[in-house]
Amino acid sequence: MMKLITNNLFQTFFVIIMAVLILITVFAPMIAPYDPTSVDITASLQDSSNEHIFGTDKLGRDIFSRVIYGGRSSIVLAIIATMLSMLIGMTLGIIGGLNGGRIDLLITGIANIFMGLPGVTFMIAIAALMGTGVNSLITALVINSWAGVSRIIRSKVLVLKKENFIESAQALGASQGRIIIKYFLPNLMADTIVLFAGRISTAILSLASLSYLGLGIQPPTPDWGVMISESRSFFRTVPLAIMGPGLCIVILSFGTNSLGDLLRQYFESKQ
Amino acid sequence: MLKVENVYKTYNSGIVKRRQLPVLNDISFEIPSGISVGLMGDSGCGKSTLARILIGLLNADSGRVIFDGRDISELSGIEKKKFRRKMQIVFQNPESSLNPRMTILQNMLEPMIIQKLYSTTEQKSIVLEKIKTVGLSDNLLLRYPREISGGEAQRIVLARILTLNPSFIILDEPTSMLDMSVQAQILDLLKRLQAELNLTYLLISHDKRVVEWFTEQTYLLKNGTLHKERSEKHKGLS
């Protein structure tokens, strides 16, 4: 374990910072000095000071508090969306891989179509169709992500299918259900976890992009993507209005990616 | 005990342009109970395909496999599950025959759990009994398959098959990935068990000397057809 950390100091560093950031967002109510939505025009566009660590935005809201609260929706939504896409992707990947033949052909074909869709453009289209809000965000993210998952899981299932221990289980009379639950799933665990971490990373970036474009979380709810969008006009006065949320997005995205990489190395060493 | 009648199997490959690879052509033979029969042939000739058809993991295109008087393709779901208690298979690669995410103990309990045999306490004591039968110590039980050697793994595979009290075991190149000395140990163990438990074996191997030592009858699979190589009187224990 220690070897893993010493060989990957850069990634471990980011994972730790990300963990700290997540903790801060979790305990936002206790840490944030101000209510993130409280407006005070008299205090607008102030640079960092003792009262406002990151300064204030156009409406006089404390940027630091908004940054801290902003992570909450991003993180929760990213996790939910990734879990859903993993669920759909894994189910279809396992069904396709196990059955082979026409079913597999059908599922792979559908997955290929979805993978060919232009990501952000498609998400915009969905948001336009379904209106803005949490549901359309999650739908957009899931549609964009499930196909890749199913492809990876399917190929792993194809490899596992040929292993003798699967055939042995069949020869012993195990039901298909038991084989999936006790034989396939545990052996897919490592890949699943690594995939999950990696995809949260993408989800965070996608969420931020959508919010930036105004298709996601709506103001006044604090959200990093929204904050970056709003701050375009005044960031020269208050640079931290963009850099604060920007840095957080980078930390979270890179952190989950690094976590995925570390986990992958950990599981590989166990082989 | 086992009768194979006119089995054909062809593999189809390609989706757009279908190609046919005939692997088994009119295979018929019989294996009486209590003896060891050998099956030889070049790599990739269809020996393993035949083994999988016999054990019901693969369906033949036509023909019948009759075990203990019943055509196995006509067995109901429940009957087929019971059939699996009587006929088992040991594969070539010991390391991939056990679920790597389960301990040796869990791997050994699987057959009894799947077949819903015995109570939990009885299962554990049977595991201890069988692991001793194959000459291994019970401190292996808490290890994982990757932590034991190939020879040990193959013996575990054998031990857990024995928990079902089978009467017929197909041995698909059981020792070709093991050292020669371990091969001798395992084949000797199999012979002893055959005498004790009145087992019938089908040994698939590419090694002529091994097959001659182990079996009373040998068949050769060549170009999809079966040829009888030799037949001897029932061998005593060496």
Added chain:
Amino acid sequence: MGSDIIIKNLNIKFLRKDGDIHAVKDVSVEFKAGQVTGIVGESGSGKSVLGMSILQLLPENAEVSGKITYSGMNILLKNEKQMREIRGNKIALIPQSPSESLNPSMKIGNQVSEIFRHHKRQSRHEALKSSECILEEFHLLDVPRCMSSYGFQLSGGMKQRVVSSFGIAANPHWVIADEPTKGMDRVLETQITEVLGEISKRTNMLIITHNLMLAQELCDRIIVMHNGCIIEKGDSNIFKNPLHPYTEGLVKSMPENGMVPMPFAQQKQNNNSCGICSWCHDKSDICTMEKPPLFKVAGRLVRCFQYAQSGKRL
């Protein structure tokens, strides 16, 4: 022809959380240039570990002590950069499992050429020509097709030949062949034996194997290992007339000799007794109390107390 490889007091331990494994126990041996030496033993005897240590190809948790001298230098003291010059160039490896040694995404021709371009500094054109020559030497049929194929398109035997050709492409002084016939059928085995025989005429060779017949046919000197120690050392007649009970046990296990099995090994073996005393028919009291040293007797080295009188203790 290259120099001898001299191993002195080699100890290799694998450090693990649930108990270290002492894989090679104080082994001293000389592999002489101009001879083919075989290291024979079961899995777990330490033979592969010994071979891999010469090229410093052991896993990270390996603790190595002792000396391996080659061309007047201690190889164990060399760093990774220096080892890269030795590997492939001076001492080459033909590894187990040929399918795992081939890069699945490169054509065979390119992989073989890589060796000529890297170690011999040949141009792309020259390297391809050299690759064709060497594949022909290894009796690969239809060399042009082979050169433009990928690993998965070749049969097991062809892959083994290709990987063997990697081993000698750079004309090394020494070739270490690690279990060259593992898991192969008789037809393949015969072909590979032939190939190895030809290689042995061009370079010095060390063959690590559990296949006694292979060792007998190809090797001038044979070392038998058991549980990390050398238990017998002699020439190629060692299996026709084994002196150590374990060597005898190995010989009797062979199908042509009746496949008489040795009893299953006990789990824990300590260093205060002979490794096989639990089942040896010729044992005496001292065998269970002390680990036997090597005795020199009749041109052989045997680690057995039976020869304490007739032989000379080392």
